[in-house]
Amino acid sequence: MSFNLHPLINNGLKKGTDSFSGGSLHCHCKSSPVTVSLSSNVAHNHACGCSKCWKPSGAIFSIVGVVPRSSLSVTSNANKLHIVDEKAVIQRHACKDCGVHMFGRIETEHAFYGLDFVHVELSDQKGWQEPQFAAFVSSVIEQGLIAPEQADKVRSQLKGLGLETYDALSPGLMDAIATFVAKKNGALRESKL
Ligand SMILES: N[C@@H](CCC(=O)N[C@@H](CSCO)C(=O)NCC(=O)O)C(=O)O
Numbered sequence: 098m099s100f101n102l103h104p105l106i107n108n109g110l111k112k113g114t115d116s117f118s119g120g121s122l123h124c125h126c127k128s129s130p131v132t133v134s135l136s137s138n139v140a141h142n143h144a145c146g147c148s149k150c151w152k153p154s155g156a157i158f159s160i161v162g163v164v165p166r167s168s169l170s171v172t173s174n175a176n177k178l179h180i181v182d183e184k185a186v187i188q189r190h191a192c193k194d195c196g197v198h199m200f201g202r203i204e205t206e207h208a209f210y211g212l213d214f215v216h217v218e219l220s221d222q223k224g225w226q227e228p229q230f231a232a233f234v235s236s237v238i239e240q241g242l243i244a245p246e247q248a249d250k251v252r253s254q255l256k257g258l259g260l261e262t263y264d265a266l267s268p269g270l271m272d273a274i275a276t277f278v279a280k281k282n283g284a285l286r287e288s289k290l
């Protein structure tokens with residue numbers, strides 16, 4: 098038995114195109130969809146099992162990557178967007194009608210300030226960076242999406258696709274967050290870098 102991880106990866110990863118430089122995203126509304134234009138490819142694209150990232154119906158993971166916020170503009174029906182949770186670090190702007198998250202933005206002092214979180218499955222274009230790893234795998238248990246004893250099967254399925262699995266973000270991204278915190282609290286002086 099295999100899990101419905103996410104439609105973009107269930108049948109294998111489709112490699113992105115290095116020269117690809119962006120495209121548009123649209124929500125699931127049949128009429129008056131919210132559209133967003135991205136003028137760059139995504140980076141750090143990953144499968145995320147956390148409870149806050151938007152997942153298509155039936156999938157146990159989200160696929161989410163980042164673009165510079167300067168690369169993102171809402172091109173239609175911006176009036177349909179609302180912020181799902183104002184208190185979250187990542188403020189996810191979702192369509193009020195279909196619930197799809199169009200982008201997540203950080204407005205506080207944070208290692209990832211300046212980056213917006215987006216879901217490339219909302220695009221009809223091909224060439225987006227393929228997922229690089231799977232994050233917050235154990236979080237899918239919290240949401241009742243799998244039983245605890247199925248977690249290692251989920252990890253095997255992800256590894257079989259070539260995705261390393263973590264229960265936080267990847268080490269590189271966790272190091273970036275820790276470095277930001279260490280600089281902020283004075284534990285790491287600029288001169289050490
Ligand atoms: N177990 C929790 C983990 C949630 C979590 O920390 N998610 C990360 C990754 S989201 C994109 O990769 C995060 O940075 N969250 C901040 C936010 O969502 O605002 C759970 O599942 O909820």
Ligand SMILES: [Zn+2]
Nearest residue numbers: 124126192195
């Ligand atoms: Zn919609």
Ligand SMILES: [Zn+2]
Nearest residue numbers: 145147149150
């Ligand atoms: Zn997430």
